[in-house]
Amino acid sequence: MTSQISLPKLLDQCEQHWSASAAKLYRISQNSVEQEADGIHVYDHRGQKFIDCACSYGVFIVGHRNPAVQQAAVGQLKTLAWTPTGFINPAQQALTDKLKALVPGAWGDVHYMVSGAEAIEQTLRYVLKVKADRKGIVVMLDSYHGKTLAAMNILGQHQHQNTYGKIADEVKFVPYGDVEALRAAVGDGVRAVYLEPILGGAHLRLPPAGYLKQVEAICKSTDTLLVADEIQTAFGRCGRWFAIEYGPITPDMIILSKGLTGGYASIACVLYSEKLSQTHPTDVIEPDQRSHGGHPFASTAGLAAIQFIEDQHLVEQADRHGRQFGEGLQRLAAKYPQIIEDAPAIGLMTGLRLRGAVYEALLSMQLGKRGIHAGNSMNEKAANPVLRLYPPLQIDLASLDHVLAMLDESLAQIAKMPPLVIRLLKPLIHHLYKAPNDLLRWVEAKN
Incomplete structure (x- = not known):
């Protein structure tokens, strides 16, 4: 469906008639729009594959098109x-x-x-x-x-x-x-x-x-x-x-x-x-x-x-896999304490509590470039928002390990950013959903 319509027009309609916040997030992520989904994956209009660690905040608990x-x-x-x-x-x-x-x-x-x-x-x-x-x-x-x-x-x-x-x-x-x-x-x-x-x-x-x-x-x-x-x-x-x-x-x-x-x-x-x-x-x-x-x-x-x-014994699997995944998230929290406050996890209800909305926005963008779809809080006013990771319950350990590796790469990239840039981005992110779309595209290009 998205290939039949101008993406800027689609996002304009989204902003006007459905969710201005969602439209802003799509714009800042280079207009990536989900078009298909299967199992633990979603595919955007360009054919890029993502591991779905958002699941519409937990809806697709048994995967897409089960x-x-x-x-x-x-x-x-x-x-x-x-x-x-x-x-x-x-x-x-x-x-x-x-x-x-x-x-x-x-x-x-x-x-x-x-x-x-x-x-x-x-x-x-x-x-x-x-x-x-x-x-x-x-x-x-x-x-x-x-x-x-x-x-x-x-x-x-x-x-x-x-x-x-x-x-x-x-x-x-x-x-x-x-x-x-x-x-x-x-x-x-x-x-x-x-x-x-x-x-x-x-x-x-x-x-x-x-x-x-x-x-x-x-x-x-x-x-x-x-x-x-x-x-x-x-x-x-x-x-x-x-x-x-x-x-x-x-x-x-x-x-x-x-x-x-x-x-x-x-x-x-x-x-x-x-x-x-x-x-x-x-x-x-x-x-x-x-x-x-x-x-x-x-x-x-x-x-x-x-x-x-x-x-499929998915409740028991979510408990087992969640423990291992949670341990991996805790290791990342210890490795990047300047970015992550803590890593709450219980079963496959997991996330990273970040030291400010600026880090949530940056991490969301970096993960998107690496094929990971995370659950953005869409709450730029939260002091320590949690970027949620709620994958389908049938996700395997190899895929969870890949998510951890992509998180590590993304966090390493953010850690290299000069402190001055982070300070300049903070007020922009704080007013993210009121920012001009052209400015958001410029920030994304610089990230």
Whole structure:
């Protein structure tokens, strides 16, 4: 498709109608646009091959064009792709049964949506209804829970809220990992605590020892609802089927999306605990306030992706390979301390925490030249952004070793840059998404 249209025009349209930030990133990387993908690789409009260590921030968890998922999804399309609200959907019921068996704990109602942010909003509706006698929602700073209007009220990345403002005055933000701050914020009890068991987004952080259990204990002792957002962490990404296993904890609600179908269909769901479903039935969420994302096509793709992960033992592989890859990232952090602050890694949810957005931009460009596609935070205001490396779970050790070698080459190139150049680039990168496109091309040419 990209070969049929002028690339500058394509990027102009992207900037105007979809994402100005994405358009800027494409321009600074010499207008490289993805055109095809297969397995662990993506190919741009020029035919250059990249190892995909971004996976759309974790969506393509079983790789691109996975044959098993593709066959199941196409087979479902040949029979029944979608059913209207109220009709029995055997594929959805099968997925529901699978998820309730797979997620640790006892689960009652399961509701489906199209996107993770939508799922967040449904839990907010539920929380406000069943805890109407309370006030207060506690969220972790730097957390990511989506960018739809209501979801932005509990978004821990405040730069996104400044665009539209906030509509809620009862949300309290506390530092991730700070138990005492959480205890003070919850007090005698609030409506709910929203928790990413592993902090994702541009601020990848692992939970301190015992933290998840302490969060659970505070919520239980105050009868506060605990909502676990596993949109980024589930289905083996973190070396376990679900990040709550690292507690282990059992939340009142768990939200799933991203890797659920391996990228074949947009889907999200909320699982409500069996106890919660019995004491506070989810019919308080009126039917016309629900989205119906669990149609037959999406449900079938979800079942196939889960089956592929099971058959190939990808959760166990992600744990093993992630440990070795993480050790390699730690060696790079020790080798380039002037560039890298640390290298958070758990399973194949990994990244490099860099000493400023300027290094993230430079490293992204250098890796692009070497055929590695990384997950840029797209957050030039973060003091120490994490350049994320979320490859498909079936990636082999040889490919991971190649990624480490290309990271080493890229970091060595950046380390040679004169300190004066780095200082001059810092204010430019800080305002990257407002910079003129011609200036961005000039910077890229000099890099």
